[in-house]
Amino acid sequence: MDFEDSPEEAAFRAEASAFLEREAPGFGGRGDVAAAKAWQGTKAEAGFAGITWPRRFGGRGGTPMQQVIWNQEEEKYQVPRGVFEIGLGMCVPTVMAYAEAAVCERLVGPALRGETIWCQLFSEPAAGSDVAGLRMRAEREGDGWRINGQKIWTSGAHFSDFGLLLARTDPSVPKHRGLTMFFVEMGSPGIEVRRIRQISGESNFNEVFFTNVWVPDGQRLGEVGDGWRVALTTLMHERLAIGSLPGPDFEDLLTLAQEIAIEGAPAIGNAAVRERLADWYVQSQGLEYTKWRAITALSRGQMPGPEASIYKLVSARKIQDLSGFALDLLGEAGLAAGGRFAEAWLQSPGGRIAGGTDEILRNIIAERVLGLPGDIRLDRDKPFNA
Amino acid sequence: MNFAFSEVAVQAGEAAREVLREAASGAARRAFGAGVDAALWARVRGLGWLGAAIPEAFGGSSLGEEGLCLIAEALGESLAPVPFAGGAYVAAPALLRFGSAAQQARWLPGIADGSVAAAWALSEGPGAPEARAVGTVFRDGALTGVKWPVVDGTLAQLALVVARDGAGEVGVYLAPLEGVSREALAGLDPSRGVARLAFERAPAELLASGWSAVEAVLARAAVFVAFEQLGGAHRALMMARDYALERQAFGRKIGSFQAVKHKLADVYVAIELARSHAFYAVWAMMAEAPDFLRAAAAARVAATRAFEMAAAETIQVHGGMGFTWDSDCHLFYRRSKHLALCLGGIGYWKDILVRTLEQRNAA
Ligand SMILES: Cc1cc2nc3c(=O)[nH]c(=O)nc-3n(C[C@H](O)[C@H](O)[C@H](O)COP(=O)(O)OP(=O)(O)OC[C@H]3O[C@@H](n4cnc5c(N)ncnc54)[C@H](O)[C@@H]3O)c2cc1C
Numbered sequence: 001m002d003f004e005d006s007p008e009e010a011a012f013r014a015e016a017s018a019f020l021e022r023e024a025p026g027f028g029g030r031g032d033v034a035a036a037k038a039w040q041g042t043k044a045e046a047g048f049a050g051i052t053w054p055r056r057f058g059g060r061g062g063t064p065m066q067q068v069i070w071n072q073e074e075e076k077y078q079v080p081r082g083v084f085e086i087g088l089g090m091c092v093p094t095v096m097a098y099a100e101a102a103v104c105e106r107l108v109g110p111a112l113r114g115e116t117i118w119c120q121l122f123s124e125p126a127a128g129s130d131v132a133g134l135r136m137r138a139e140r141e142g143d144g145w146r147i148n149g150q151k152i153w154t155s156g157a158h159f160s161d162f163g164l165l166l167a168r169t170d171p172s173v174p175k176h177r178g179l180t181m182f183f184v185e186m187g188s189p190g191i192e193v194r195r196i197r198q199i200s201g202e203s204n205f206n207e208v209f210f211t212n213v214w215v216p217d218g219q220r221l222g223e224v225g226d227g228w229r230v231a232l233t234t235l236m237h238e239r240l241a242i243g244s245l246p247g248p249d250f251e252d253l254l255t256l257a258q259e260i261a262i263e264g265a266p267a268i269g270n271a272a273v274r275e276r277l278a279d280w281y282v283q284s285q286g287l288e289y290t291k292w293r294a295i296t297a298l299s300r301g302q303m304p305g306p307e308a309s310i311y312k313l314v315s316a317r318k319i320q321d322l323s324g325f326a327l328d329l330l331g332e333a334g335l336a337a338g339g340r341f342a343e344a345w346l347q348s349p350g351g352r353i354a355g356g357t358d359e360i361l362r363n364i365i366a367e368r369v370l371g372l373p374g375d376i377r378l379d380r381d382k383p384f385n386a
Numbered sequence: 387m388n389f390a391f392s393e394v395a396v397q398a399g400e401a402a403r404e405v406l407r408e409a410a411s412g413a414a415r416r417a418f419g420a421g422v423d424a425a426l427w428a429r430v431r432g433l434g435w436l437g438a439a440i441p442e443a444f445g446g447s448s449l450g451e452e453g454l455c456l457i458a459e460a461l462g463e464s465l466a467p468v469p470f471a472g473g474a475y476v477a478a479p480a481l482l483r484f485g486s487a488a489q490q491a492r493w494l495p496g497i498a499d500g501s502v503a504a505a506w507a508l509s510e511g512p513g514a515p516e517a518r519a520v521g522t523v524f525r526d527g528a529l530t531g532v533k534w535p536v537v538d539g540t541l542a543q544l545a546l547v548v549a550r551d552g553a554g555e556v557g558v559y560l561a562p563l564e565g566v567s568r569e570a571l572a573g574l575d576p577s578r579g580v581a582r583l584a585f586e587r588a589p590a591e592l593l594a595s596g597w598s599a600v601e602a603v604l605a606r607a608a609v610f611v612a613f614e615q616l617g618g619a620h621r622a623l624m625m626a627r628d629y630a631l632e633r634q635a636f637g638r639k640i641g642s643f644q645a646v647k648h649k650l651a652d653v654y655v656a657i658e659l660a661r662s663h664a665f666y667a668v669w670a671m672m673a674e675a676p677d678f679l680r681a682a683a684a685a686r687v688a689a690t691r692a693f694e695m696a697a698a699e700t701i702q703v704h705g706g707m708g709f710t711w712d713s714d715c716h717l718f719y720r721r722s723k724h725l726a727l728c729l730g731g732i733g734y735w736k737d738i739l740v741r742t743l744e745q746r747n748a749a
Contacts, residue, residue, distance in 0.1 A: 001388055001389060001390065001391070001392075001452070001665070001668070001669045001672070002387075002388050003387055003388075003389070003669075004387070004388075005387070254743060254747070255747075258744070258747065268740065268744060274736065274737060274740045275733075275736055277739075277740050277743075278687060278735075278736035278737075278739045278740055279687075279736075281684060281739060281740075281743070282659065282663065282684055282687050282688045282691070282739075283659065285663070285684060286659030286660070286662050286663050286684075286688055287659065287662075288662075289389070289662035289663060289665060289666045290658060290659060290662040292387060292389040292662070292665075292666075293389050293390070293661075293662055293665065295387055295389070296387055296388055296389040296390045297390075299387060299388075307658070310655055310658060313655065314655060314659070359644075359648070361651075362644075362647065362648040362651040362652070363644070363647065363648075363651075365651040365654055365655070366647035366648065366650055366651045367647070369651075369654060370623075370627050370647075370650055370651070370654060371627065371631070372627065372630060372631065372641040372642070372646075372647050372650065373631075373638075373639050373641055373642040374642075375642070375644070376638070376642065
């Protein structure tokens with residue numbers, strides 16, 4: 001066992017950190033979309049965007065390990081990058097896997113350079129966890145498709161240029177078989193984006209209405225009726241992001257427990273507080289070490305499997321519990337506290353829902369890792385419109 | 387980054403698992419009352435596992451700590467009822483860390499070949515490990531005091547005894563157990579023996595002085611025991627999984643009920659987090675990292691929780707069958723508590739964990 005980089009890894013890390021040291025401070029603390037685009041462009045120019053992507057699309061042609069090293073180094077800086085996570089992490093890789101070369105050449109470069117932003121148009125009012133139950137209808141019309149219906153919870157749709165769209169092309173077959181994947185230009189006539197306000201008061205996600213939107217057949221990804229398989233490619237890319245959810249971590253709670261007093265002494269001396277601190281250290285540091293095991297596997301060329309569901313399952317819940325406990329420690333002062341714990345506590349329920357709910361992730365572990373039976377699916381073999 | 391075990395260590399663990407699959411089958415139950423399965427113990431002694439982390443100069447195999455960890459995991463998985471821990475996890479690492487050349491030469495070869503079984507004697511009754519609870523005294527080269535419960539106390543040849551000297555300083559002493567009066571106690575896990583040892587001017591010599599030495603010995607042992615706990619937890623989870631795939635209720639496999647699936651997913655998560663901590667702790671031990679004590683405490687807390695959770699939920703999944711004497715579930719349940727208590731309970735280790743964080747932040 002060792003935690004050393006290989007010589008090649010060390011060289012890449014040095015290169016990455018020199019670049020970051022030089023460029024990142026200029027973007028520190030800025031969260032707006034323009035700043036994010038500029039940062040992405042700066043990275044792309046230096047060859048640090050799309051690290052694992054093929055060179056012919058402007059990527060670096062590097063290894064997943066280099067991506068991990070880049071993430072580790074970039075996380076040390078407060079650079080704006082959230083708006084690209086869904087697009088570059090999931091949507092564009094799906095395009096690269098299924099679109100023709102000419103299409104890729106047109107779309108991938110601008111996305112990589114931060115000139116365009118992509119969103120993921122999967123969830124609908126009646127289809128979230130059960131996303132294959134979606135209703136958005138795409139009907140053949142000439143050399144293209146006419147699209148009608150509604151998407152919801154679409155993060156970043158309000159500033160996106162493109163969307164990865166899963167729609168139903170054949171309602172007469174069972175639900176998983178009647179789906180087809182497309183990409184759409186968000187500026188197309190008939191698309192209307194309405195912001196949704198979240199419990200935190202912010203509006204990061206949207207409803208997206210499609211009214212007679214025309215999409216040429218050239219924007220189809222994969223075969224007609226094969227959309228579910230294409231969607232699984234998208235969701236698989238989620239697992240490759242062995243990152244961490246943003247939010248206060250164990251160390252922030254530890255500091256708070258040393259600063260706040262209970263009965264005239266630092267809270268950390270209190271037995272109940274110590275007990276909880278120990279539990280969270282075990283959770284958060286355990287997750288960190290689990291990532292190291294995954295990174296080791298990745299560096300040996302193994303791809304993450306369903307066991308990767310553990311990261312979000314543990315960390316989303318941990319952020320909620322930990323920030324809630326921090327508010328408890330503040331006592332009545334917590335009532336008035338803004339600040340990162342309150343903010344994280346308000347954001348945290350979303351983390352347990354987005355990208356697969358806690359319950360769905362437990363199902364994945366139980367079924368795909370432990371080999372337990374799937375849930376009973378009453379609608380699986382019935383035609384969707386039956 | 388290479389956060390994984392060496393190939394040799396992995397092979398040693400697999401070989402151990404292979405042997406134990408047959409050799410330890412049913413052994414825990416056979417050992418009930420005796421606290422040891424003599425045939426299995428003879429077999430284990432012959433395989434050289436005890437000396438895995440002992441240098442060749444002292445009769446060990448120099449396989450290393452990583453190898454010993456994976457052997458421990460296999461022992462835990464099979465619930466092997468053998469007096470392995472006292473020598474391999476406690477005494478040998480303590481002698482290698484603190485012993486004089488003479489002490490190492492005297493004891494390590496016997497520990498390596500199993501002719502010397504060792505026991506850890508800290509507890510003197512209820513309560514968490516702490517210096518002020520140590521009443522056993524060392525005076526004029528001899529120990530006087532009562533230790534209980536001492537795991538493998540009846541059959542061990544050597545004990546590592548925590549006692550206080552004339553100046554009040556606590557330390558770890560090496561005490562040959564010949565002539566020491568010992569009484570077997572009924573154990574919570576009857577497949578593992580526990581005893582009361584009454585030292586009355588029993589000859590002994592100092593191994594290491596200070597409470598920090600006591601904790602250092604405990605921490606090393608905790609890492610190896612964590613791997614036994616992981617092995618036990620994994621086996622318990624697999625038993626529950628297998629039963630859930632076989633047992634039918636309401637016209638379906640019970641493993642198709644989400645209450646069962648999600649429970650087992652949670653057990654899986656607890657085991658994987660514990661495994662990651664245990665990996666880090668063995669690295670920190672080998673590298674003599676400054677955060678080793680914290681790493682050991684975290685591994686101990688996580689592994690204890692994982693095994694106790696797995697063992698309890700396995701009974702639950704087995705229903706009434708799991709509550710019977712004839713099912714193996716209670717063997718895991720008992721062993722999980724035995725291992726949870728044998729080096730000080732979980733509260734003690736949580737406190738070490740937080741204490742070491744406070745010390746780090748104060749530095
Ligand atoms: C902050 C945020 C950002 C999002 N961004 C996007 C985005 O960019 N693009 C996009 O397409 N979607 C996005 N989503 C949608 C997200 O994927 C869905 O909300 C999620 O999959 C859950 O679907 P649902 O909201 O319809 O809840 P439901 O699926 O209706 O679930 C409701 C409850 O039922 C439980 N449940 C459902 N099925 C099962 C089952 N089989 N077993 C046990 N329990 C079950 C769930 O766990 C949950 O607790 C986002 C959501 C959030 C909160």
